[in-house]
Amino acid sequence: MNLLLQSSISRVLLLRSLAIVVQFVAVLICHFLLELDLALPSLLSVIALESVFQLLSVWLLRRRIRRNERVGSLSIVWQLLADIFFLSLLLAFSGGATNAFVSLLLLPIMIAAVTLPVRHTMMITAVAIAVYSGLMLMLPEHQGTHHMAQMRSHFIAMWVNFVISALVVATLVSALARTLARQQKAMATNREEQMRAEQLLALGNAAAQATHQLATPLGSLALLQEELAELTAQDKGLAPVVSELGVPIKQCQQQLNLFRQRAGQLRAAQESQGGHYFCCLGDLLSEIQQAFALQFPAQRLVCNGFDGLKAQRLRSDPLLSAAFLNLLANAVRANELVQQTSIHMTIKVDNDESHWRIEDLGGGFNSEHLASLGSAVMASAHGLGVALWLSNATIERVGGRLALGNVAQGACIDVFIPMVRG
Structure with missing residues (x-):
């Protein structure tokens, strides 16, 4: 109601x-x-x-x-x-x-x-x-007296005054009410954006603190792994295990380095371009593919529709590739639940806007997810809420938008990002 x-x-x-x-x-x-x-x-x-x-x-x-x-x-x-x-x-x-x-x-x-x-x-x-x-x-019609004629003229003047007053009230008050409603809606939107910015800042501070705290123990683990590799080089039973231990350690170090690089890109974009950031579609796609192959080696990312579009520029953000990776990570989780290994990403460019579609082969979004994901942080056993919320915030920051839906094979996520002409 x-x-x-x-x-x-x-x-x-x-x-x-x-x-x-x-x-x-x-x-x-x-x-x-x-x-x-x-x-x-x-x-x-x-x-x-x-x-x-x-x-x-x-x-x-x-x-x-x-x-x-x-x-x-x-x-x-x-x-x-x-x-x-x-x-x-x-x-x-x-x-x-x-x-x-x-x-x-x-x-x-x-x-x-x-x-x-x-x-x-x-x-x-x-x-x-x-x-x-x-x-x-x-x-009633009054005949004869001058006074009655004047009274009738007075009543006609009252009717004209009422008509003018009614039209003025209907137009002026209605316009003022609409203006006030728009102002209240804009204020509510600004409050929501401010609250979301504060939440993003809190999450960013927590991520930066966690990164700083993880750097030292990861370095120590890397040194220990190298020493163990030297000690067990001749042991055919332990050598493969120690070598395999180094893979996740290197992945964590690469992620920390990537975090530092993005932080530097954010500072550079803010200082040199006043917050505006652009990139080639091919560069963004290459960064997404490399990160996807590194984090999800068991999954296959099938890219369609990119031929002839890689040189085109689009509005971007240093965290845009991370936003896409979050979306792909959710698709990977959906695939893993049903033992599938293929994710399709398709792009189309129309009316100065690029349309990215990510499709998985999982079970799709339920009605609660479709109504809430991306617009608010919500609890999820698979981590869908925060990741999509952060991705949506990044996409909106570049003037884009995100939409969720279901297809016959599973779930789909549509991302629309403005292109840069000239």
């Missing part, structure tokens, strides 16, 4: 409840204390009908809230049309256009301008003007 619309319709119902009480008290005071000649039975009948409609509306709204049903803008439209209808009946039985409270027809227009789309606001405005015009046509 739209909470904003629910709040708006609740306020409309509250205002109508207050209006019913005020109408009832005002009719009694005018008839019994001021001794005005009113059509009391007709007025009380309209108020009673309005009260029944109000009770029915409140009951329906509460039932929708309990059932978590959708409350659309048309619900408010019908409520405002009902307000105009009941007010027009009350005015018709108490003087019509000569009633001083005829200007209350502006209230539904004001509420519509603040809460409803422009087309609905204009419809409410047209109905209110039509009701006022109908009340004007109900004015």
Whole structure:
């Protein structure tokens, strides 16, 4: 249920409840204390009908809230049309256009301008003007006296004033409400971006600290492995084991060196290019393929559609290749769960934008992942949440976007990155 619309319709119902009480008290005071000649039975009948409609509306709204049903803008439209209808009946039985409270027809227009789309606001405005015009046509024809002619001119001037006021309220208030809504949306977006930047900074600091702390023990392990290799060189049983031990140590050292290189690239891009960074598509692809082959030797990365595009430039970031590697790592995990070894990566360039698609042969994303992955950090037994969230943040930083989906073979991740022309 739209909470904003629910709040708006609740306020409309509250205002109508207050209006019913005020109408009832005002009719009694005018008839019994001021001794005005009113059509009391007709007025009380309209108020009673309005009260029944109000009770029915409140009951329906509460039932929708309990059932978590959708409350659309048309619900408010019908409520405002009902307000105009009941007010027009009350005015018709108490003087019509000569009633001083005829200007209350502006209230539904004001509420519509603040809460409803422009087309609905204009419809409410047209109905209110039509009701006022109908009340004007109900004015009796007065013949003879100059005073009566002046009063009729006065009522016509009031009608013109109402029409102008209604149009001004419908346009000006509606425009101000839209502007305020856009500003609030922009502020909310900025707050979300600031929170995400703070989270990214915290993760970056943690990664830098972990890298610094791992460098020394990794160096010590490398030295110990080399010494063990020398001591067991003649031992045919231990030599292969010690040699195999050096492979993950070298991989960890390479990853640490790559982290340092990217940190340097980030500083250089910030200082020399004001934060703007570009690269050739072929260079990015080569870096991705090398890192993939190093980290996932048991998997095969099949690249399609890159012929003739490798020289083209695209907006980039020193961490863009790491973002793609995170996406490929998730595809590798999906493949491993179903004993598959092929991952396909395809690229197309269209309308100054490159479209990268990564497809695996796993089981695909479930509905929860499709709704949340990439936009927020979420818990996952396979580490999907943080990796995709970081990748999405990097891709958005270069003006791109990320989309998740499923295909017949498994899951697919679409990445769109702007190209650089000229």
